[in-house]
Every structure is written in structure tokens, then in C-alpha cells.
Amino acid sequence: MIMDNRKDFLQLFDGSLPVEQITNSWYDKYKNSNFGAIITFVGVVRDENKIDGLSFDIYEPILNSWFDLWQKKAKENNAIVLMAHSRGDVFNHESSYIAGVCSPKRRVALELIDEFVEDFKAQAPIWKYDIIDNQRVYAKDRSTAINGAGILS
Amino acid sequence: MVIVEFLGPINKDDMKLDIKNLSELSEILKNDKEISSWLETCAVAINDTLICTKDFDLTDGDKISLLPPVCGG
Numbered sequence: 001m002i003m004d005n006r007k008d009f010l011q012l013f014d015g016s017l018p019v020e021q022i023t024n025s026w027y028d029k030y031k032n033s034n035f036g037a038i039i040t041f042v043g044v045v046r047d048e049n050k051i052d053g054l055s056f057d058i059y060e061p062i063l064n065s066w067f068d069l070w071q072k073k074a075k076e077n078n079a080i081v082l083m084a085h086s087r088g089d090v091f092n093h094e095s096s097y098i099a100g101v102c103s104p105k106r107r108v109a110l111e112l113i114d115e116f117v118e119d120f121k122a123q124a125p126i127w128k129y130d131i132i133d134n135q136r137v138y139a140k141d142r143s144t145a146i147n148g149a150g151i152l153s
Numbered sequence: 154m155v156i157v158e159f160l161g162p163i164n165k166d167d168m169k170l171d172i173k174n175l176s177e178l179s180e181i182l183k184n185d186k187e188i189s190s191w192l193e194t195c196a197v198a199i200n201d202t203l204i205c206t207k208d209f210d211l212t213d214g215d216k217i218s219l220l221p222p223v224c225g226g
Contacts, residue, residue: 043226057161059220061201085225097226117226126225127161138162143222146196148205152179152219153192 010067011084012058016094022084026100030080035102037109040082041117043097045090051130053091054139059125066124070116079103081116089131123147155215163191163221175207178217188219196220 011022023040030038045054067083074081082100090096099117103109122144129136157168157178165187172178175197182188197204198218199211211217 056225059160059218062198062203062218062220065201120225122223124223124225125160125220126223127221128224128226129162139224140162140222143224145194145222146203146220148203149196149220149222150193151197151205151207152175152182152195 006064006068006071009071009080009082010064012060012087013084014087016090017084017086017096017098019095019098022098023100026082026102030102033102034104035079036104037106038102039100039109039113041097041099041113042095044095045092047092049130051092051132052134053089053094053131054096055089055129055131055136056086056096057127057129058085058087062125070119074101074103074112074116077103077108077112078105079108079112081112083120085126091131154213155211155217157217157219159188159191159219161221161223163188163195163219172211174211175209175217178211179207191219191221194222 019042027038070081080102084098086096099113099120101109101113101116103112123146128139128142130139154169154171157170159165170181182192198220199209200216
């Protein structure tokens with residue numbers, strides 16, 4: 001049922017995410033797999049602080065190993081995790097991030113999506129920039145140091 | 154020789170260094186004005202595996218990555 005290929009579960013796109021295409025494809029793919037709960041979280045770029053949008057850098061090798069650990073954790077609960085994220089520029093009111101969980105049980109899915117999204121925000125090797133006047137400005141104040149940071153200081 | 158790369162918003166080219174461990178790297182980077190202020194908040198990966206200790210011997214060809222604070226989504 002699962003784990004054939006990471007690319008089936010983790011998808012990266014240049015620019016904004018085609019939300020309906022992604023979420024519909026996940027639903028169509030898994031609705032017959034006897035998962036009683038399919039949850040998606042869609043992150044949308046807000047118009048705030050005079051930004052035109054956000055821009056993202058991703059370091060894929062470590063994103064992949066971070067994601068594989070989550071897939072392993074989900075599997076231990078008979079669940080799967082899904083994720084889509086943007087590279088480059090995403091303008092206001094478009095989506096840059098979708099997380100999904102499919103689980104036989106509602107409670108497992110609700111708890112897993114919460115932990116998965118929060119750990120993503122804190123640990124996944126993705127860097128966010130505000131787009132202001134066509135410049136990329138690192139969102140330093142909203143960023144979190146990865147666990148274990150500072151060993152060279 | 155090892156390669157040091159600086160990811161995300163750290164705007165710095167890769168460095169090639171002849172060093173044997175991370176303590177040597179720490180000393181070099183602390184004296185680099187472009188990078189020293191990042192060190193406290195940067196995580197470190199060796200050959201794409203995050204590490205949590207400076208007690209790490211380096212091997213010729215290793216790739217060391219510095220990962221500044223993250224914010225996906």
C-alpha cells in the first residue's frame with residue numbers, strides 16, 4: 001500500500017502549488033485504501049507587512065531524510081504522511097505548503113497532522129524570504145534554529 | 154580537503170579547507186566576519202546528516218553544511 005517511492009509522498013514545485021490538483025490526486029489515490037481519515041492542511045500566503053509574497057529555498061537531501069523519519073513514524077501508526085511545497089516565489093493568496101495525513105483512525109490523523117506540521121515548521125531545511133519591492137528579504141525573526149544548532153559557536 | 158557550504162540566506166561561497174575536525178572549522182569560522190554571527194544559530198550537517206556534537210573527525214572529501222534558522226510553509 002505504501003512506501004514504494006518518496007516522490008509519491010513528497011512533491012516539490014517551482015512557484016505556487018496547484019492546490020486542487022494535489023489534494024484531489026491524494027484523495028483519489030487513497031480513498032479506496034480503507035483510510036477512515038484523510039486530512040489536508042493547506043498553507044496560504046497572507047497579505048501582511050507590505051509583502052508581495054514569499055520565496056523559498058529548500059535543501060533537498062536533508063528534507064528527504066527528515067521526511068523519511070516522519071513516514072516511518074506514520075507507518076508505525078498504520079498511517080501515511082504527504083507533503084507538497086514550493087520552491088522560489090509564491091505570491092499573496094497562493095499556496096506554498098500542503099501537508100496530508102491518511103490514517104485508519106481519526107484520532108491518529110488529527111494528532112499526527114498537528115505534530116507533522118509543527119515539526120516541519122521547526123526542523124525542515126527550508127528558508128523563507130519576504131518579497132518586498134522585488135527583493136528577497138530573509139524572514140529571520142520568524143525562523144527557528146534547527147535542533148543541535150550552535151555547535152560551532 | 155573538505156568542502157564547507159553555507160545554505161539558505163548565508164550569502165557565501167563554498168570553502169575548501171584542509172582541516173581534520175570541527176574544532177578547527179569552528180576556529181576558522183569564528184574569525185570570519187561574514188559568518189561568525191551566524192554560528193550560534195546554525196545547525197551542522199556532515200555529508201547530509203545533521204550532527205549534534207563538535208567531536209567529529211573529518212575525512213578527505215567530506216561535505217560540511219551550515220544550516221541557518223528555518224521557516225517552511
